[in-house]
Amino acid sequence: MVAQHIAFGLTAFAMAVGAVRVVTTKNVVHAALWLMLVLAGVAANFILLAAEFVAVVQVLVYIGAIVVLFLFGIMLTRAPIGRDNDLDNSQRLASLVVGLLVFGLLASVLSKQYGRVHIHPGPIQRTSDVAQSIFTQYVIPFEAVSVVLLAALVGAVVIARRD
């Protein structure tokens, strides 16, 4: 239990720093790399919650594909590589207030509702259980997601085509 708490504290700290850097850094490429740190931390949290399949998918899809896609987007739009002081708009103060209000609201509700609730380590949920659930109870949403992915793929090609 102690090891879990230490691991959670370390990853949570790294993720908090990374998330703040993603939204404040002056360098677009650095923002993508900080985002990678946050995504890796999310995968570590999935491992802590005994969701190892979701953790592996997180690493494969997010760190392997989405961050690379972001780097491609940065390079194709020829964003200034290096420091750029023009990345934030004039609403920073208002945005900070909104962000703090959102966090305050969520934190107050969560601490009231789930103050000292523990996650009890129950029976291990294996990947086969996840597969069982996806391919029996949630098979129609699964097929719908396949269609969504195909449509997004075709749509992205059509939108980004040169002529």
Added chain:
Amino acid sequence: MLLNEFLFLGAFLFATGVYGVLARRNAVLVLMSVELILNAVNINLVAFGAFRDSVVGQVFALFVIAVAAAEVGVGLAIVLLIYRNSRSIDLHDVDVTMKG
């Protein structure tokens, strides 16, 4: 482990993402902030799944990951199109262009 540890982490990521969406003017950075928000949701789903001893949280997290991948693909295609048309992905310029 306390359930709230994960929920507070998710809330913090969510609030940070909301700040990023509102405060950034580079379109790629706005998409990155949206990813922060989606990951906050995923942490919540998996944490509640573990709390209730149910795999449904993990199943929904997988669906969210798939939809996020589709969203990033289409989003970056739109950003490329905006860049090709106006030589800039500054959302303030886009706003001005669309107003005419």
